Amino acid sequence: MYISGILNTTPMILPPQETKIAYADLLDVAAIPYQKNEVVAPPLEARAINVLDLKTGTQLYSKNADEKKSIGSITKLITALIILEENDLTETVTISTRAAAAEGSTMWLRQGEKITVENLLYSMLIHSANDATYGLAEHNAGSIEKFVDKMNKKAQFMELKNTKFSNPAGFDDANNYSNANDIGTLSRIAYKKPFIRRVASIKNMEVRSINNTVHKLESTNNLLGLDPRVKGLKTGHTREAGFSFVSVATSERGNDIITVILDSPARFTETQKLIDWVFANFVW
Numbered sequence: 001m002y003i004s005g006i007l008n009t010t011p012m013i014l015p016p017q018e019t020k021i022a023y024a025d026l027l028d029v030a031a032i033p034y035q036k037n038e039v040v041a042p043p044l045e046a047r048a049i050n051v052l053d054l055k056t057g058t059q060l061y062s063k064n065a066d067e068k069k070s071i072g073s074i075t076k077l078i079t080a081l082i083i084l085e086e087n088d089l090t091e092t093v094t095i096s097t098r099a100a101a102a103e104g105s106t107m108w109l110r111q112g113e114k115i116t117v118e119n120l121l122y123s124m125l126i127h128s129a130n131d132a133t134y135g136l137a138e139h140n141a142g143s144i145e146k147f148v149d150k151m152n153k154k155a156q157f158m159e160l161k162n163t164k165f166s167n168p169a170g171f172d173d174a175n176n177y178s179n180a181n182d183i184g185t186l187s188r189i190a191y192k193k194p195f196i197r198r199v200a201s202i203k204n205m206e207v208r209s210i211n212n213t214v215h216k217l218e219s220t221n222n223l224l225g226l227d228p229r230v231k232g233l234k235t236g237h238t239r240e241a242g243f244s245f246v247s248v249a250t251s252e253r254g255n256d257i258i259t260v261i262l263d264s265p266a267r268f269t270e271t272q273k274l275i276d277w278v279f280a281n282f283v284w
Helices: 017-030 072-086 117-126 130-141 144-157 180-191 194-199 267-281
Strands: 048-053 059-063 092-094 114-116 204-208 214-218 230-238 242-250 256-262
Touching: 048 180, 048 267, 059 180, 059 267, 072 117, 072 130, 072 144, 072 180, 072 194, 072 230, 072 242, 092 117, 092 130, 114 117, 117 130, 117 194, 117 204, 117 214, 130 144, 180 194, 180 230, 180 242, 180 256, 194 230, 230 267, 242 267, 256 267
Parallel strands: none
Antiparallel strands: 048 059, 048 256, 092 114, 204 214, 230 242, 242 256
C-alpha cells in the first residue's frame, strides 16, 4: 500500500479473530443499563416482579422472582413458539370437539370449523382464546398430551429450570407453573420472533375461517393504545394465578425493557409505575 506517496511492501497484519470478538464484547458491555441514582422502586403489591433490559437480559429489578407461581395464559407464549417453529402459517386446522369445548376465554370456534394456523395464532395471542390454543396444540402434535411433552422439552432446552407445563393454555394445575425469572427469559425469546412482535401490538382485529365465519378479536392488554410506550406482550389470569402481565415497553430513546408482574391487584397500573421508574432512573 502507499504511505505518503511511498510504496510500502510490508504485508498488512490483521488482528486475530479473538481480538475482534473481544472488541464486540466490549461494545455489548457498554450497552448494559445502569441505575444513575439511588431512587428505590415504587412499592407494588404484585406477588412477584421481574424487570429486564430486553437486549442484554440485564435484570433491573426483582421481587420474589424465584417463587413458584401459577401463570395463567402467559403459558401461551411457549405454545406460540412451538407452533411458529414447527408449523406453516397457511396450514388448515380442523377444530375438534375438545378444542371447541375449551372453557374460559374463547373465540367461539365450532366443532368441524376449518381455520388457518395464522388466524388461530392471532386469536391466541391477541384474544387469549383457549379454543384456538387447543386447536393449535392438537393440530401440531395430534393430542394435547403429546403437545405438553413438547412444551416441557422446550422449557428444558431454554433452561427454564423452575417451569413445568400440564396444558397449552395455562389452566390452573399443580403441574403448570413457572416464576418471574423464567418468564422473563421466555418473554425475551418469544419477542425475538417477528410474528409475535407484530401481533403483540395489535389492539383488535377480525379473522375469518375457511368456512367464512368471522371472529372478532380484542386484546386483553389494556395498555395498548393507552400508553404509547407499551408494545405488548401477554396477559394471564386464573383463580390461582391472579392477574398477571408481561409487558414490553420502549423509552423515548429507543431502549426496550420487559416487565413481569405476577398476581397483582392492579397489573396494568403497577406495570406503568415500573416503566416510569426504570426510564427515569436508568441510563443505557
